[in-house]
Amino acid sequence: MADTIFALSSGRPPAAIAVVRVSGPQAGEAVRRLVGRVPEARRATLATLREPATGEPIDQALVLWFPGSASETGDDTVEFQVHGGRAVIAAVLAALGRVPGCRPAEAGEFTRRAFDNGRLDLTRVEGLADLIGADTEAQRRQALAQLGGLLGDKAEAWRQRLIGAQALIEAGIDFSDEADVPGELVGPALAEAAALRAEIVAVLADGRRGERLRDGLVVALAGPPNAGKSSLLNRMVRREAAIVSALPGTTRDAIEVHLDLGGQPVTLVDTAGLRETDDPVEREGVRRARDRAAAADLLLWLQDGAEPDGAVLPDGLAGRVWRVVTKADLLDEATRTRWAGTDTHLTSARTGEGIAALMEALEQAAATLIGAGDPALVTRARHRAALEETVAALDRAAAGAGGPEEIVAEELRLAGRALGRLVGRVDVEDVLDVIFRDFCIGK
Ligand SMILES: Nc1nc2c(ncn2[C@@H]2O[C@H](COP(=O)(O)OP(=O)(O)OP(=O)(O)O)[C@@H](O)[C@H]2O)c(=O)[nH]1
Ligand SMILES: [K+]
């Protein structure tokens, strides 16, 4: 018999209410011991929880009993809503620990059981993890769509069609000596594979917006020392997140600030000023600054407005770059006019000039790059890799047309296997630990 698991599923106590969940074959026995009876299924029942050994009351609780396969995990489950004090929770958990066959749950174990019982496919498990981790509206919407099976159902439908196409060819192979089986079944199978390929390629051509939304859009501030990077960051986030000083080379470690721009998650990264230096600590800072700038989705390249030609963007950082001119408050009219004629954001951290416009532009860019339109299907690198593997196998199948039918069938099988891994139907042991590691205890 499988273990029965229990855990505190609500947040850190003390709190008004705490939810303790129990799931597994002994859940019914647990509720019988603590409540004295098994309450009506799926109805909130007010009951006194008692220490089974002594009969002493522990707390007044709402008890919810979800028998068998209709529960979230697919096993008998009971939820106790108790007062969220530490001693109450400790007493309930201790009493549950004394029920034979019951033990504390490990991180993610309730969800793992739901997966093992076929209640959730792997993409839904990931959606659930993302929903719990969602910080912004757009992230919440995307996670909820994933939990609802946006990608999982589509991938499973693709997989079923592939199995059908593969079966067509295998029927041809198995019965090829029999007169009444059509000899040419590879053609229709490959036509189906080509249609599938087109659908998957269209899903992959999403500009990685799902992954970007999940991770947050990374915007790096870079430029020469004393360009005013840290001052601008502080002004943008309206707090003293980074140290500012007149000394060039002040910032060493990259400083990250997370923002919610109109529902889009954006991470601003302040970096060390880029220059050649003999100071080993600053040199490490410069190395990190280059890495962060190169990896960013968007680079704000800052230059002091008083520098006549501006700073030269180093090689290798030419991706998505916005030029930002700083210290506009120090400029004379002629210089201002000259900058105004260029493709730059003119800003002053001192007066706040240009900051609102910059934030507005960032919010729009974030919406375009990650948030706009329907929720993306691909939200993790794992999804993308599995779909690319599927497309590669379909390409090999198409290239095998005219050759031995067994080879085409084998490539279709490999394409289906990649989709099977995506939804968690075939050999996924290696990815499960990684995915469930994200979960907390009680989930
Ligand atoms: N007048 C004026 N001075 C500014 C402005 N922004 C920054 N400064 C000054 O410029 C100097 C450098 O500012 P920082 O924000 O530390 O510059 P940084 O680019 O982060 O410098 P490093 O981290 O050393 O690379 C400080 O003395 C700031 O007070 C501005 O908008 N107007
Ligand atoms: K500085």
Ligand SMILES: [Mg+2]
């Ligand atoms: Mg700085």
